[in-house]
Amino acid sequence: MRQYQIAVVIGSLRRDSFNRKLADSVAKLAPREFSLQQVRIDDLPLYNQDDEENPAESVKRFRNEIRAAHGLLFVTPEYNRSIPGVLKNAIDHGSRPYSRSAWSGKPAGVIGASIGVIGTALAQQHLRSILSCLNVPTLGQPEVYIHVKDGFFDESGNIGADSTQFLQKWMDRYVEWIKKHAA
Amino acid sequence: MRQYQIAVVIGSLRRDSFNRKLADSVAKLAPREFSLQQVRIDDLPLYNQDDEENPAESVKRFRNEIRAAHGLLFVTPEYNRSIPGVLKNAIDHGSRPYSRSAWSGKPAGVIGASIGVIGTALAQQHLRSILSCLNVPTLGQPEVYIHVKDGFFDESGNIGADSTQFLQKWMDRYVEWIKKHAA
Numbered sequence: 001m002r003q004y005q006i007a008v009v010i011g012s013l014r015r016d017s018f019n020r021k022l023a024d025s026v027a028k029l030a031p032r033e034f035s036l037q038q039v040r041i042d043d044l045p046l047y048n049q050d051d052e053e054n055p056a057e058s059v060k061r062f063r064n065e066i067r068a069a070h071g072l073l074f075v076t077p078e079y080n081r082s083i084p085g086v087l088k089n090a091i092d093h094g095s096r097p098y099s100r101s102a103w104s105g106k107p108a109g110v111i112g113a114s115i116g117v118i119g120t121a122l123a124q125q126h127l128r129s130i131l132s133c134l135n136v137p138t139l140g141q142p143e144v145y146i147h148v149k150d151g152f153f154d155e156s157g158n159i160g161a162d163s164t165q166f167l168q169k170w171m172d173r174y175v176e177w178i179k180k181h182a183a
Numbered sequence: 184m185r186q187y188q189i190a191v192v193i194g195s196l197r198r199d200s201f202n203r204k205l206a207d208s209v210a211k212l213a214p215r216e217f218s219l220q221q222v223r224i225d226d227l228p229l230y231n232q233d234d235e236e237n238p239a240e241s242v243k244r245f246r247n248e249i250r251a252a253h254g255l256l257f258v259t260p261e262y263n264r265s266i267p268g269v270l271k272n273a274i275d276h277g278s279r280p281y282s283r284s285a286w287s288g289k290p291a292g293v294i295g296a297s298i299g300v301i302g303t304a305l306a307q308q309h310l311r312s313i314l315s316c317l318n319v320p321t322l323g324q325p326e327v328y329i330h331v332k333d334g335f336f337d338e339s340g341n342i343g344a345d346s347t348q349f350l351q352k353w354m355d356r357y358v359e360w361i362k363k364h365a366a
Binding site: 013014041044046049081084085086088133 | 198231264266
C-alpha cells in the first residue's frame, strides 16, 4: 500500500498551544497509510535574502522536510486577523530561492483553533491566498474553524466525541484530496 | 512648532533593499517638524507567547520605540502575495501583551516597492486588514505601489524627478493625516 508522508506546520510556538493539541488529535484520525510529522519552525532565522547563498542548517533541513513530503497540513492560530509572523517566515523560507520553492504542487489542508469566536477564519483566508500563489492545491471543504471553549480539550489534550466525529469527516476528505493531488 | 516622531518599519532585511532606499527617499521629502526614524526588527526573536513574562531586550526596545512615536510608516516588499513573515513577526510583538498593544491609535501610512508589476499591492492589502484590527488609522489615498524598473534608483539610491513629485504629493497627504490623528 502506498504510504503518504504529511508535513504538519503549526503556527504557534508556545508549549501548550491549542493548535499543537489539535494537530495531535487530528493525527490520530489519519489512516494507516498516512504518516503526519510535525516539522520544526522555531529555529528558523528571520528570512533575509542576503543569506540565500549560505542558508542556515535549520533552513536547509526545513526545505528538505517539505520537499520530502507528499502533502501538507497547516494548523494555525490567528494573530491580529492574519497568520502568525512565525508561520509566514517559515513559508517565506520554503518558497526560496526563486524558482526552487519547496511548496509547489504539494496538496494541503488548512485548519485552526482559537479562543476567539471566529476560530481563525481570517487567518485561514490570508493563508489560503498565500498558498494559492505558491501553487499549493488546498482543500476547500469542509472548513475547520475551531472555537476553543473551556473543556474542548480534556486534561490529556483529547477532544470530545462530537468534535472527533466532525474532524474525522474532515480527515476523510483530506485523505481523498491528498491522494488525488500528490505527485 | 510641534514635532512629530515617525517610526518607520521596513519589511525587508537585506542590505540593498529597495524598500529601505524608498524609505530613505521618502524621509527626505518630510517637512522640518517631522522626524522619520527607521526602527530595527532584524534582532527580534520569533514571537512565542511563552516568552511574554520575560521578553527579550530587543522586544522591549521595539515596543518602546513604537509607543514613543506619534505616527507610523510601513514600507514593505511583497513576499508570496502577502507581507514578509519578518514584518508580521514585528507586528505581533508590538501587539502584545493582550490589551497593551503599542500600535493602538497610532496613525500610519503604507507604501511599498517591488520588481513585480503589481508593486506590493496584495501585500499592502493584507497589511491594511491587519492594521485595521490593530486600531491603526491608515491613510487610504494616494496609494503607492512602486514598480522598480532598471534605473528607478540611481547609483546613489536617489529617485527621478517624476517619482519624487509623485511621492511629495503622497507625503503632503501623509503629513496632514498624521497631524489629524496623532494623539
